[in-house]
Amino acid sequence: MIRIFLALFVLLSNIAFSQNKLNLIPYPQKVETLKGEFTIPATLLLSHDLPKEETEYFRKRVESSLPLRYAQKGEIAHITNSIISPASAKDEQKKEYYLIEISPKQIHIKSYTRQGYFLALQTLIQLFEDHKTDKKLPAIKIEDQPRFAWRGMHLDVCRHFFTVDEVKQYIDYLAMYKLNTFHWHLTDDQGWRIEIKKYPKLTQIGSKRKESMIGAYVDNTFDGKPYGPYFYTQEQIKDVIKYAQQRHITVVPEIEMPGHALAALSAYPELACTQGPFESATKWGVFDDVFCPKEETFRFLENVLDEVIQLFPSQYIHIGGDECPKTRWKECAHCQDLIKKNNLKDEHGLQSYFIQRIEKYVNTKGRKIIGWDEILEGGLAPNAAVMSWTGVNGGIEAAKAKHFAVMTPGSYCYFDHYQGDPQSEPNAFGGFTPLDKVYSYNPVPSELTADQAKYILGVQANLWTEYILDFKQVQYMIFPRLMALSEAGWGTSDPKNYKEFENRVISQFKVLDKMGVNYAKSIYNISGKVVPSNGGIAYELSTSQNSSGIRYTLDGTTPTINSKAYQSPVSIPNSLTIKSAYFEDGQLKSAVSTQEFIVSKTTGKKITLEQQPSENYSFGGPFTLIDGIIGNTRQLGKTWLGFNGKDVVATIDFGQKTNFSEVYFNTLDNKGSWIHLAKSAKIFVSDDNKNFKLIKEIGKEEIQNAKGKIRLNVGTQNAKYLKVFIENAGIIPAGNPGADSKAWLFVDEIGVN
Template identity: 80%
Template sequence: MIRYLFLFSVLLSNAFFSQTQLNLIPYPQTLQLNAGNFTISDILILSNELPKEETDYFKKKLDANIKFQHSGKSDAQLVYSQLPKSNNSQQNNEFYTLEVLPKQILIKSYTKQGYFLALQTLIQLIESNQNNKKIPCLKIEDQPKFAWRGMHLDVCRHFFTVNEVKQYIDYLAMYKLNTFHWHLTDDQGWRIEIKKYPKLTEIGSKRKESMIGAYVDNTFDGKPYGPYFYTQEQIKEVVKYATERHITVVPEIEMPGHALAALSAYPELACTKGPFESATKWGVFDDVFCPKEETFTFLENVLDEVMSLFPSQYIHIGGDECPKTRWKECAHCQELIKKNNLKDEHGLQSYFIHRIEKYVNSKGRKIIGWDEILEGGLAPNAAVMSWTGVNGGIEAAKSKHFAVMTPGSFCYFDHYQGDPQSEPNAFGGFTPLDKVYSYNPIPSELNAEEAKYILGVQANLWTEYILDFKQVQYMIFPRLMALSEVGWGTSDQKKYKEFEGRVINQFKVLDKMNVNYAKSIYNVLGKVISNNSNGIAYELSTSQNSSGIKYTLDGTDPTATSQTYQNPIPVSKSMTIKSAYFENGQIKSAVSSQQFTISKTTGKTITLEEQPSENYSFGGAFTLIDGIIGNQKQLGKTWLGFQGKDVVATIDFGDKTPFSEVSFNTLENKGSWIHLAKSAQIFVSDDNKNFKLIKEIGKDEIQNSKGKIKLNVGNQNSKYIKIKIENAGIIPAGNPGADSKAWLFVDEIGAN
């Protein structure tokens, strides 16, 4: 496992660089520009000795613009040499060199995989220089930092055809990702044919309808969905297609939770008698696999067929979001806990995972699972996919287990990537391109030896709100490019703007491929900033020239003659600011709109006793006093989320300030484990030490207000106000995620 990062250096003259921009993603580890160019003629002469499958891919990618001939090595323009096996442990199977000379292009590598990666670099060089038909002479020595560079696709919530899955794999290959994580089973659908259990696809691959719109709307389309699944022949076809592109397909078979589709077909595998049906809602459900012998027999048989189709070293067994409600009520489960001296139901989950791992290991494979497989103790050889944050990966690495880092706050591509008000409906969160690019997969808590257990990085695309493949494209592009450079190990936050320029250049390639990528990068971004601790200002920016930003303060759409943005806009009263980017008098972006509701807390100093989850922490504590009211249907950048924690916020007015009303917003979305607050208390103080309780409300009042809280607190005059909002605690039985810690979402704390 090689994690050596070459020192990044570009050896070139300033004059030459000013004329040449290398639009490569991911950027190579070392690149030396030399004098001269290689001219791309209508015919490119290829050496007869080039590896065939990889070269056929190269020709197919470029055949619209270039014709190809084959010749001996001495006459060829593209030549390949296989490097002798190296004793240098810092060079791996994906290492390659690419040298462009005035008359010839030379590629060297240890393996065909390295050759294939070199071709991806060459394709980008050719595509970005098609106008002048020249590519600069250069020498690249390159290899990735991380062995696992992955993208995930959920085909259970919404299904995608074999051809669409192949397109997805092509996108990974273009940007040198090497792992395709195929999420094949879940509550909402079973998508892989298992010949021993035909009812899995006869029954489990369909559902009677699907949830549509925002989760809180609780609206359904009334249309039967499915049956949709992949036959084993189609699976083999996809695996072969990926293998030809040097991409490993890792299948995921969910257990012990997310099992409703399987239980709808084989209800005897549950703790209760059912009946069950594939879920029509999104979220987490109480009915899971019961850890009895017939269940393990079933799963072992399923895994036998899965392993016969997928040659990957790792088999993903899920392991996430498994409610323990049914196990607590199940006599068999309780007896199993006693018989095996398990501590509790979390210990039973560990027992379940250990059983499955032992079986998978007996077949010469390894398991990987979401970080909940750490519950009750990690199986001996298991790898962890750390999604709830980075702690799962840290715990795994410190105990000498491999981990793939995929934290939701950086790597969940079902999150919004632009202003939620101008984006298609998404799951929630806010993960723009620059945030993905800023991610470092190696946690700072690990020492050099422990860091060796970080296999790499992956982004996940869950498809609850993604109805078709055009939307898949929209959600992964251009964020996949940022992930690519993070995984390669050449991302540099200080050079983000330069990376952004390379991304925009790549849009030309995506346009030719008819890819529906997100253009959020062009949109005007708004950021609320403190205005000398005495109010707020609205800072606007764009990837383009900021002089092209036009804005209005009266709620009307901006035009080419509207006010030009120069400095952050002071916001001293409630208003709506709209902005857009213009070039040559023409609008080039979506219109961004932001409504502000100003109160006496807006822009003041705020501290939190507990910090929000990193997945829902955009803007930090300042989000609670930034003058923006969170949208109840969009868990984007305007909410802070806390799992299992109370919110205790103290706001410093600066001076004694009169007020008589306090307001805040909390949220309910039980399918996503989000519950209204249990209670709230308001305190005041003049010294930030001695606080007086002035108001207290309970669950009923919060429930009746539907989370939009406005409290009359009498005539107050204080320097500090403290609000304690109590988390609902452990989710009760009968709710999705029962026995787990509830989420508390809070927004804008106001006083008037």
């Protein structure tokens, strides 16, 4: 009987523990509860044989609230460690394996390497932070190692520059949440940020620009202030690399080629296809002037790479390869001769020639290249790895060809996107990537077999800084999304248990507060979602807190604690403005959220699309086009659908024959982001969804004159189905950013009156 009771007690203890997870991010692979608890002593004693560099890092992180010292002769250490023979490791990821056993008397760590020991210390730091009030750690056994070998964060220092100290802080954030790769984006059109001793003009000229674009891109306004010179000396770069190595983080440098080269061409115009002169870009976007694939250019790039490789010990060197317009190459006699001489198919083949030549050189130095997925154009270089950003297809194609890939699709991993309601967030690049979406990402595409999946190195998030002016905003954009990335990369994220993860995130906020980190509090704010309701729409409100604290108004006034309490989705029967906010203990705890609705006869009806939007700009799916919300031309977040190279063919089912005389929709013009107005539009009606009659057609000139805000008088109509065909602009013409690439078509609400 006693044995049965004890067994039942242990079982119930384990169940209770599983229901009350430790506040750890990323969550470990395996946690086992033991009997008892470890009482944190007034002074924590460390074993003398602990790896010194990592232990000193640990001391600095915790000693402000927890005194530590090394045990003296005769004293029993509270924290001990043993390094298992590396020969015992069965695979590469064992390097990051660790085991922690917390008993009532001591904490013992086992690992194969000092890197594993360091990761164990990060887990301990989080445990100590979470239990510094009650001073008791549960007796547990944690056995842990990551699923993916590459868990990275990228930082663009070209659009806006960040100091060495700020870069070190960024690296510290990665270390805290067990990321192991820092991708340093050092060159671009807007600035060259790395000292190359053989080419001093790169930093003398290329590290500055005459002014910078400010505000939303569509505003086309500039600050008129010279920017720079800003760059890192080679000594500073060595310092950063050493700092990262102490935290077991690999620094991967990126030197952009053949595109995004204006800053380099401003210093050395002879490397272009035309004579120039050039200057570092003051706008954001993509530009036609790129490196010309001539011998002089290759010598230059090889010399640059020599110095880069000497500085950076990383296995991979990132060579960019993305967004390279072919306009200049098409017009360049040398490029056309090169295409003929090497029997290349076209300019895309020339891009492949360029990348393969660079790869061969990098390989002679004992290194490998990695590039954005455009390096697949014309054929992938033999040993190259792919960083898949335009979606998951680049990674899938690479893995199927037995090339390694890092997954970083913009729809999940671009942290320059909005993470909350764009109306209450700082200006961002666009898109909508909230915390739960990052957390839901599985880096292994379902299209891959088990053998192909082995070529997925891991996952990375990217932070482009066009709209990020200072380091406080860097912090805001990466936190708390970095935590979701961390757990997705570790392999323990579970979207079904997102709310439990969100609670662990909130528990981490006190650590960020202590550090003075300016993290986003978007999860506290009201999140609104339009849902179908009885042939119309309703507005569903939620927050990470108790939804009973939500108050709202329907007359446009600011909500107070005395406003109507939210209980269920709010019906939107007609055009109105809803404002909402979260209150706790009578106090306003969130930003006030505002949403205007313009209700028409299509609002909330059934809609189908013949072609689906890009994953980056697909929030809400087809329903976004009939949800009663007009898109904000300054914010490409939740309210637009984006189609890359595709037409929009939308069919709306009114449910019954309906009278109307006007059809409206909006299409966006933002050429710097490769977004072009529609080329044409046609309106059809039908009663059987099979036989459609054309009732209106407009061309490019009419759309341009209306600046994309289309209002069409279609005469008196009575139909059950409406079909709207909106034609994509096609291939972007020369003289525009992204020339020779597919244009984006952005559309928001399709309404009828």
